[in-house]
Amino acid sequence: MAHAAVPTVLQLVQSNSLPALVQVEIEQLILSGELAVGQRVNESDLALRFGTSRGPIREALRALEECRLVRSEKNRGVFVREISVAEADEMYDVREALDELIGQRVAERVTPDQLRDLKAASMAMDETTATHDIKRYHALNLKFHDMLVEFAGNARLTETYRLLTKGLLLFRLRGLQGGGGFAVSNSEHKAVLEAIASGDSARAGQLLRQHAIESRARMHRAAAAPTEK
Template structure:
């Protein structure tokens, strides 16, 4: 029996999926802070770490650069990208509008089982917040919003949102920590879920938008910046939670 074709197909599958696996792992290292902002990525070190050649690592790094997580410096190599305050503020502003769209879609689509799953996520987030476990809370927060994206059911919306969130993750953990967000973020997520459970699309959209506005206000506080006019007048709750 000729095994050449299956073997070739398997080899192709392995070689084509390896860069993606390496990319996912490097992305995880960036998101958890193990590869901090500004750190240089060494291809040889990464290849040794993942027990692979430099080819898949190079391909993974190119994809992460396209995703906005890495930057190239001529004759120096590739570095974990640093997001400026001004860029982070622009991302927050865009995210407010996207969250409103997501909220409306989810409120119309979510099932009772979906609501129960989100409530369980909030319970886990509350435990992490009470323990002061910032990294675990941040991971749960990302998972929470991934569930909302899946429920919203829009590929283009997911693609746009995830790119913004990944870039913002390079900046936003400081706002959660220094800005006091860990103490109030759980309650904001709980309000979002209860709005979804009610089936009220507009209430959900506004809860989602306000959560981002409050997060943005916390970022301004953490960085010692004055909130812009559109943020400080968004609602009474934003000034209380900032």
């Protein structure tokens, strides 16, 4: 079969245990903003919501704490983590280094099919800049970078990168969601793709790092602006 990485619900329930299922569910709640940043997470409520006891919920929360998506205070509960600008800066520092590595690796081992998918995503983003569909641009942008790290062919790198991305996503939820610069951002994507297509590993790495740097700058500008909608 072509798509081996799509497990059925049956397999999911059989292989993953309840805490694991609950974990991704809670993660969605956090990353979608349904559980507000800084808010306390009530174990009983979640247990009720998912139809389980508190045990599995607690296990899931402990895992999410390790992901740094929540923090825990003894006898007070767990809270959705709030990321400061300083912390986001730290993450960007690491992300820049990883992005350079990703660019290099992808340029070395990308397949024609993968390159096609990347270009398709970039073109889709072009459309959203025309229609100013910010939400969709973000989703595509996330998908684009997720594909990139996936295509780098290093599972540990993927894990590390995704962990960072989740943290940055959490930061964006803090409210100061940056507007502007979509067209610019996507033009950077295209430059990266060009370097990748030409197999220029060093250049692809540099360009993807530069993209992360610019992305950080956009983040700062958005954070500095009062609160644009």
